[in-house]
Amino acid sequence: MTELHEHHTAPARTGIRRLTGPGWLRVLWVTPIFFGIGVGLPVLIRWLAHWHPVWKGSVILTVELVTVPLGFLVGIGGFDYWAHYASGRPTVEDDHSSHGAKSWRDYFRVNTDHKVIGIQYVVTTIIFFCIGGLLAMLFRAELAQPGDQYFNPQTFNVLVSNHAALMIFLFVIPAFAGLGNYVIPLMLGAADMAFPRLNALSFWLLPMAGLMLVAGMVTPGGGPSAGWTCYAPLCSHQPLGQVFFNMGVQWAGASSIMTALNFLVTIITMRAPGMTFWRMPLLVWANFTTSLLVVIATPFIAGSQFFVMFDRVLHTHFFEPGGGGYVLGYQHIFWFYSHPAVYIMMLPGFGIISEVIAVMSRKPVFGYRLMALSLMAILVLGFSVWAHHMFVAGMAGWLRVPMMVTSMVIAVPTGIKIFSWLATMWEGRIHFTTPMLFALGFLSMFVIGGLSGIYLASVPIDIHASDTYFIVAHIHYVLFGGSVFTIFAGIYYWFPKMTGRMYDERLGKLHFWLTFIGFNLTFFPMHYIGLQGMPRRVADYAGRFADINLFISIASFGLGASTLVFLYNMAKSWKHGEPAGGNPWRALTLEWQVSSPPPIFNFDEIPQVVGHPYEYGVPGAKHAIFGAPKPEPVGTD
Amino acid sequence: MSSHAEPHEPGAFEHHGPPPIHYSSRVSPAVLGMFLFIASEIMLFGAFFTVYFFDRVVNKPFNGHWPPEGFHRPVYVALINTLILVSSSATMHWADTSIKKGNRAGLQAGLVLTLCLGATFLATQVIEYHRLGFATKDTSFASTFFGLTGLHGAHVFVGLTILLVMTIRAFRGHFSPEHHHGVEIGGIYWHFVDVMWIVVYVTVYLL
Numbered sequence: 001m002t003e004l005h006e007h008h009t010a011p012a013r014t015g016i017r018r019l020t021g022p023g024w025l026r027v028l029w030v031t032p033i034f035f036g037i038g039v040g041l042p043v044l045i046r047w048l049a050h051w052h053p054v055w056k057g058s059v060i061l062t063v064e065l066v067t068v069p070l071g072f073l074v075g076i077g078g079f080d081y082w083a084h085y086a087s088g089r090p091t092v093e094d095d096h097s098s099h100g101a102k103s104w105r106d107y108f109r110v111n112t113d114h115k116v117i118g119i120q121y122v123v124t125t126i127i128f129f130c131i132g133g134l135l136a137m138l139f140r141a142e143l144a145q146p147g148d149q150y151f152n153p154q155t156f157n158v159l160v161s162n163h164a165a166l167m168i169f170l171f172v173i174p175a176f177a178g179l180g181n182y183v184i185p186l187m188l189g190a191a192d193m194a195f196p197r198l199n200a201l202s203f204w205l206l207p208m209a210g211l212m213l214v215a216g217m218v219t220p221g222g223g224p225s226a227g228w229t230c231y232a233p234l235c236s237h238q239p240l241g242q243v244f245f246n247m248g249v250q251w252a253g254a255s256s257i258m259t260a261l262n263f264l265v266t267i268i269t270m271r272a273p274g275m276t277f278w279r280m281p282l283l284v285w286a287n288f289t290t291s292l293l294v295v296i297a298t299p300f301i302a303g304s305q306f307f308v309m310f311d312r313v314l315h316t317h318f319f320e321p322g323g324g325g326y327v328l329g330y331q332h333i334f335w336f337y338s339h340p341a342v343y344i345m346m347l348p349g350f351g352i353i354s355e356v357i358a359v360m361s362r363k364p365v366f367g368y369r370l371m372a373l374s375l376m377a378i379l380v381l382g383f384s385v386w387a388h389h390m391f392v393a394g395m396a397g398w399l400r401v402p403m404m405v406t407s408m409v410i411a412v413p414t415g416i417k418i419f420s421w422l423a424t425m426w427e428g429r430i431h432f433t434t435p436m437l438f439a440l441g442f443l444s445m446f447v448i449g450g451l452s453g454i455y456l457a458s459v460p461i462d463i464h465a466s467d468t469y470f471i472v473a474h475i476h477y478v479l480f481g482g483s484v485f486t487i488f489a490g491i492y493y494w495f496p497k498m499t500g501r502m503y504d505e506r507l508g509k510l511h512f513w514l515t516f517i518g519f520n521l522t523f524f525p526m527h528y529i530g531l532q533g534m535p536r537r538v539a540d541y542a543g544r545f546a547d548i549n550l551f552i553s554i555a556s557f558g559l560g561a562s563t564l565v566f567l568y569n570m571a572k573s574w575k576h577g578e579p580a581g582g583n584p585w586r587a588l589t590l591e592w593q594v595s596s597p598p599p600i601f602n603f604d605e606i607p608q609v610v611g612h613p614y615e616y617g618v619p620g621a622k623h624a625i626f627g628a629p630k631p632e633p634v635g636t637d
Numbered sequence: 638m639s640s641h642a643e644p645h646e647p648g649a650f651e652h653h654g655p656p657p658i659h660y661s662s663r664v665s666p667a668v669l670g671m672f673l674f675i676a677s678e679i680m681l682f683g684a685f686f687t688v689y690f691f692d693r694v695v696n697k698p699f700n701g702h703w704p705p706e707g708f709h710r711p712v713y714v715a716l717i718n719t720l721i722l723v724s725s726s727a728t729m730h731w732a733d734t735s736i737k738k739g740n741r742a743g744l745q746a747g748l749v750l751t752l753c754l755g756a757t758f759l760a761t762q763v764i765e766y767h768r769l770g771f772a773t774k775d776t777s778f779a780s781t782f783f784g785l786t787g788l789h790g791a792h793v794f795v796g797l798t799i800l801l802v803m804t805i806r807a808f809r810g811h812f813s814p815e816h817h818h819g820v821e822i823g824g825i826y827w828h829f830v831d832v833m834w835i836v837v838y839v840t841v842y843l844l
């Protein structure tokens with residue numbers, strides 16, 4: 001149906017104008033100019049200020065990692081509108097030529113359509129998911145037996161650090177941003193996000209950040225091996241690749257702040273008439289709280305990465321004890337972001353699960369308001385627990401018990417959510433589709449991860465288990481069994497909406513079971529070897545752990561292989577899948593009330609929301625009506 | 638969905654755009670966006686204040702001397718600079734109220750004055766950096782000094798860039814009593830930068 005919604009596009013550019021118009025050709029010549037600026041600027045300043053040496057590699061590299069991505073963004077056209085505005089010319093009515101996709105090429109340019117951006121995000125993040133997974137399999141190969149086989153300890157730690165960084169900053173966080181991007185405006189009954197150009201720009205920062213992290217690994221002199229936590233002062237004395245890491249995190253962080261800001265403004269100002277806060281789908285609620293977390297917390301990791309980078313490049317002493325710096329300050333600042341980041345990586349998943357479970361159980365969400373309020377409770381409590389990562393770091397002793405208590409209290413709102421999902425399924429007519437299987441897999445695995453989390457919150461157990469494989473097991477039960485399962489659930493659930501075609505259900509189920517079994521075989525034994533005292537982030541280990549590590553390594557390759565089923569299913573179904581129709585799940589939320597894929601501006605008319613989004617099985621219940629004679633004005637709540 | 642069944646005339650899609658936007662809040666998206674951005678900026682400054690706090694209060698280096706012996710902060714130059722920046726907030730406010738009343742000359746004069754005052758502030762800071770007698774590599778005192786003032790200087794630079802754009806547009810006659818969003822939003826940012834400076838000045842120079 002999309003062809004009905006075609007619109008004017010700008011006339012095709014010819015000759016020299018192809019070089020000056022936004023796009024990859026312009027990238028080719030603008031980026032080198034910015035590269036030159038990146039060399040020239042620091043050299044000029046150092047020369048004017050009489051600093052020696054005038055040529056300083058680490059300084060030039062740091063500046064390059066700002067200017068080269070800027071050059072790319074200028075080239076591809078991320079700033080065109082603002083440049084036009086800044087030049088003082090009159091603003092023109094948007095001709096929507098940068099909106100929507102008619103061929104695959106439109107996914108490779110600056111596109112302001114939130115649906116295109118959502119798909120750009122999801123596909124990009126899956127690529128980085130695969131790279132991160134391959135890194136994990138590489139170091140699992142090393143760990144298959146004790147001793148040094150393939151990698152020296154330095155390279156091993158590079159692999160571990162980048163595996164974590166890619167999975168966190170380039171997969172889990174932006175994958176949620178992508179799904180949210182696609183779904184939120186549709187769910188709200190809006191034609192697009194509040195700031196479509198900012199949205200496009202924040203997507204294009206992401207591949208930059210990812211390439212930076214990958215480039216850091218292969219930098220001459222060695223990659224960053226200080227772990228994804230990048231603790232000071234170790235991090236300031238790493239090989240040059242560390243600077244790539246620091247700046248990559250900055251770009252990914254900037255991207256996620258911009259997206260969060262966009263989500264918040266969209267949710268507050270762009271709701272359809274009748275869509276009050278208490279009528280919003282829980283996915284929207286989840287992204288609302290997550291975005292608040294991002295806006296408040298992410299600047300702290302930006303700060304922390306600036307400090308360790310300045311300690312290296314400008315020889316400051318933020319965390320260098322020799323010059324009056326305070327080493328532990330880094331960990332406080334870092335975890336003040338990175339504990340809330342745990343919820344940034346989980347709350348949108350909670351939202352997805354609420355959608356999937358309600359629809360697939362054909363029942364209203366149990367305790368809808370409590371579900372939304374518990375998200376808010378997690379948001380607030382999430383800022384009061386950061387030092388539980390520092391029980392063994394030598395921080396002030398009096399901080400331990402309060403942080404232990406708050407960490408345990410945060411299990412209460414999380415528990416409320418778990419019981420709400422269970423109660424939603426209770427006596428429901430459950431459809432065991434692939435998204436539902438992943439939702440159930442998430443529920444069971446996240447409970448295990450949550451329980452080991454409560455263990456780790458208590459100071460004595462944490463002291464015993466710190467920096468062992470028990471931590472690795474815990475983090476993967478919440479981040480893989482938790483977040484990644486919810487991402488898969490979301491991708492399968494909205495695949496028909498995004499592509500207009502149904503995925504292969506048999507392959508989907510195969511993917512689920514392979515992932516579920518491979519995941520448990522890989523990570524469950526880590527609880528055991530962790531408690532037995534096997535330390536994490538070390539390439540070699542004691543001979544008594546040999547058998548179980550071989551088992552884990554083999555299981556991890558199986559887990560990696562299960563992703564191939566997913567990729568094959570997605571590629572095949574996107575091209576040849578059964579046409580899905582507008583609403584294959586018979587869902588009530590607004591994104592399912594339009595065609596699949598939706599029209600270019602989502603709705604031909606803005607719907608009128610008249611009821612709650614989850615009234616499944618309630619006779620006569622309606623979420624929204626289309627073609628209402630006259631929308632009533634909505635209150636501003 | 639309903640419209641898919643509608644008969645489709647050739648040329649009907651010539652004017653096909655998005656449906657009219659329904660705003661569900663009285664706050665304009667751009668103003669709300671700017672306030673959220675400022676919230677995020679405050680947290681970034683918060684990270685820099687936190688590291689300052691850890692380095693100075695928790696760590697207590699240099700036998701309790703802050704600044705360490707031999708280091709001197711140009712308190713009075715910075716005070717004059719503070720007055721310059723605060724007065725630039727007043728001129729910004731003048732520009733903003735002028736355009737609301739339709740006084741375009743007032744807008745232009747206000748913006749140009751703000752721009753000049755802001756540029757003076759930044760230039761003074763650069764000269765001050767040069768004459769301080771210490772550099773980033775000298776102790777955590779210098780690190781936090783350059784960290785906070787440098788972060789703020791970067792914000793002044795961004796603010797000046799926004800002001801420059803607004804000035805260009807003001808002289809091209811783009812703003813009117815009905816349409817002055819750009820001035821308003823740029824103004825909010827500039828006031829934020831000024832208020833932030835007062836906090837930075839008190840912390841870094843006076844305490």
Ligand SMILES: [Cu+2]
Nearest residue numbers: 339342386389
């Ligand atoms: Cu934590």
